[in-house]
Amino acid sequence: MSIQLLTLALGFAQLCVLLAMVFCVIRLLRGPTAQDRILALDSLWMAAMLFILLLGIGFASTVYFEAALLIALIGFVSSIALAKFLMRGEVIE
Amino acid sequence: MSNSMMTGMHDLSLWLAVPVSLLLVLGGLITLTGALGLLRLPNFYQRIHGPAVYITVGTGCFLVASMLYSSAALQRPVVHELLITGFVILTAPVVSMMLMRAAVYRDLRKGNTDNTPGNAYKFPREH
Numbered sequence: 001m002s003i004q005l006l007t008l009a010l011g012f013a014q015l016c017v018l019l020a021m022v023f024c025v026i027r028l029l030r031g032p033t034a035q036d037r038i039l040a041l042d043s044l045w046m047a048a049m050l051f052i053l054l055l056g057i058g059f060a061s062t063v064y065f066e067a068a069l070l071i072a073l074i075g076f077v078s079s080i081a082l083a084k085f086l087m088r089g090e091v092i093e
Numbered sequence: 094m095s096n097s098m099m100t101g102m103h104d105l106s107l108w109l110a111v112p113v114s115l116l117l118v119l120g121g122l123i124t125l126t127g128a129l130g131l132l133r134l135p136n137f138y139q140r141i142h143g144p145a146v147y148i149t150v151g152t153g154c155f156l157v158a159s160m161l162y163s164s165a166a167l168q169r170p171v172v173h174e175l176l177i178t179g180f181v182i183l184t185a186p187v188v189s190m191m192l193m194r195a196a197v198y199r200d201l202r203k204g205n206t207d208n209t210p211g212n213a214y215k216f217p218r219e220h
Contacts, residue, residue, distance in 0.1 A: 002110035006102055006162075009114035013155070016121030020128030020147070027131050027140075035196040036137055042188055043131055043144035046181075050124060050155055053177075054117075057159050060103055060166055062173075069177055076184040083191035087198050 014054050021047045038082045045075030103166035113158050120154030123147050137196055141189060148185045153178060 024047055028040035049071045056064025084090075105113070123146065130143025156174040163171035 002107045003102055003104045005107075005110050005114050006105065009117040010102075013117040013121035013124075016125040020124045023128040023132040033137060033196075033199075035192055035199065036140065039137070039141055039144065039192055040131065042192070043128065043148070046144065046148045046152070046185075047124065047128070049177075050120075050152060053155055053159060057117075057162055058102065062163070062171075065173060065177075069180070072177060072180055072184075076180075076188065079188045080191055083188065083195045086195035087191070 010054065010058050014051065014058070017047055017051045017054060021051065034086060038079065038086065041082070042075065042079040045071060045079070049075065103162075105162070105165050109161060109165050113161050116154045116158035116161070120151045120158065123154065124151040127151065138193075141193060145185065145189055148181060152181050 021044060024040045024044040028037055028044065031037040031040055049068045052064050052071065053068045056062065056068070127143040127145075127147030130146070131140055134140045134143065156178050160171060160174045163174075
């Protein structure tokens, strides 16, 4: 009973996050300005982190947690670097 | 605790499976809503609000669900998801602020102060 409920809810959440990733990719390809594309790329990083976290719940393994933490870390650094580049034209002043 | 042959998921008791499922469904809906806002809103300064919602609230829902599920499945308290929560809560506003500042600088430098209909913000005109 409860395992069907959990599987259904997990499938629904994974479907929602996948659809969110598709929306982010559409905005990334279509975005009229450069800041739109960087915003979409940052959202795509975060959606991928959420999807890997959901995979970790589904496979009942804690290995996926480290991957999600690493993706959050690298996404933050790359988004900051891209935003700095947009503002000044160089990353390190 | 018996392991299911189909999915590898653990069988929880029902009073714990219901809140975990509710949190998963709520997080999925919030994530979908935020990404739809990123796709559909007309202006960059409105679009930046959608991902901010799902990066904080959607991630929070999924992480609380993961903590409850792992604690029940491994039969010991599992709190290492709090690392991701703290990291995301610390870094998401920083990214939003840097992107917003970059966008304002670029728009001011290009000189388009009121460009599109449905513009949420008016830039100060230079005297």
